Amino acid sequence: xxxSIITICFNSCLxxxxxxxxxxxxxxxxxxxxxxxxCSTDGTKEIIGHYSGNITKYVSQKDNGLYDALNKGIALxxxxxxxxxxxxxxxxxxxxxxxxxxxFDKEKTDSVYGDLVYVNSRDxxxxxxxxxxxxxxxxxxxxxxxxxxxxFFVKKNIYVRYGGFDTGFKIAADYDIMLRFLLDKRIxxxxxxxxxxxxRLGGASNRNLQNLYRKSSEDLAVMRKHAVDxxxxxLLLKNISKIPQFITKR
Numbered sequence: 001x002x003x004s005i006i007t008i009c010f011n012s013c014l015x016x017x018x019x020x021x022x023x024x025x026x027x028x029x030x031x032x033x034x035x036x037x038x039c040s041t042d043g044t045k046e047i048i049g050h051y052s053g054n055i056t057k058y059v060s061q062k063d064n065g066l067y068d069a070l071n072k073g074i075a076l077x078x079x080x081x082x083x084x085x086x087x088x089x090x091x092x093x094x095x096x097x098x099x100x101x102x103x104f105d106k107e108k109t110d111s112v113y114g115d116l117v118y119v120n121s122r123d124x125x126x127x128x129x130x131x132x133x134x135x136x137x138x139x140x141x142x143x144x145x146x147x148x149x150x151x152f153f154v155k156k157n158i159y160v161r162y163g164g165f166d167t168g169f170k171i172a173a174d175y176d177i178m179l180r181f182l183l184d185k186r187i188x189x190x191x192x193x194x195x196x197x198x199x200r201l202g203g204a205s206n207r208n209l210q211n212l213y214r215k216s217s218e219d220l221a222v223m224r225k226h227a228v229d230x231x232x233x234x235l236l237l238k239n240i241s242k243i244p245q246f247i248t249k250r
Contacts, residue, residue, distance in 0.1 A: 001101045002030045004079030004156065008069040009048075009087035010038035015200065017047050018124075022090040024054040028098040032056045032079045036069045044087075067165035067173040074156075074164050083153040088200040090124060092117070096196045100153050103190050110155050110187035114196035116148035118245075121200045128201060129245045135191050141183045142228050144238030149174040151196040158187055171211065172218035179226040 005023055009016050023033050035048055037060040045060055052058070057076050063069040074082060081104060085091065103112050113136075118129035133147045134140075162185055165173040181187045216235060223231035 001081060001104060002032060002079040003028065003097055003101065003153075004032045004034060004073075004077035004082045005097070006034045006036065006070065006073035006077065006082065006084050007087055008036045008038070008066055008073060008084075009040065009044055010069075011040045011042040011044055012087035013040070013043040013047055016044055016087045017051065018090060019085060019087050020048070020051045020054055023085060024051070025094050026091065026097045027095050028101055031097065032077065034058075034073045034076050036063075036073045036076075037061075038063050038069060064167060065170055067167045067169065071164040071167070074159050077156055079156060081153050082156050082159060084150055085197070086150060086199075088121075088202070089150055090198040092195040092198055099192060099194065100196065103192050104153075104155075107188075107190040109190045110158055111153060111181065111189040112192055113147035113152040113189060114192040114194050116151045116197045116199055117195050118201050119198045121202055124198055124200065129242075130195075131245050133191060136182065136189050138183065138186075141179065142230075142234065144223075144234040144236075144241060146175060146178050146182075146238075147189075147191075148197065149178065150199060152178065154181065154187075158185075169218050169222065171215045172222050175219060176222045176225065179222060179228075183226055 007019055023031065033055050034057045035055050037045060037048065039060055039062050048058060070084065100112050113133060115133050116131040117127045120126040120128060131148045158181060162180060166176050169176055182189060219238065220231055220235050223234050228234050
């Protein structure tokens, strides 16, 4: 099974080398690695050039936000399965993709997802928040549950059939696409109860109060778009569900 792993970046000189090395170190070797840069000016492009032997496809051009960049990566992908590893993120271990591939093969499913941990930006061994995804159900989706998007691997033909990210959303297009796939289109999915991704703290959606407000507003718009029965309740439960993630750090 061939995986297309997509990394988007912009002025990520402090972390991009770790991300590239994390992909290069995977035990599953049938990986097409795509890097989409938004015309960085801080030395990111030079670092990417240093690791060019580990990268299959690379583009550097202006984009209209992170979801536009992700769509560019999807358009370039030729693998059976697409996964995203952002420029601040790492795989939890060298067998992460191999374990995902094994579950795809075993379950014959459209998608696979696992757990994610948020880690200290300077010390990636220090877990700050543990996102234990748990098993999917339609009822849970309607009440604000969703899997961690960076740990969500989907077959390329699903993107071809149902489309990429809606760039009308600036922060919540990942939530939108998961509801489109899992709730609206009811694609099949299998849960791998293991940590697949380490995400450094400091993402766009929780960077400041303005972004938190915008994220909640977009989440509500996504829920209404996908006809979630009680969107205000689902939004409340979606936010409350994050509290245990700060307590459980296994």
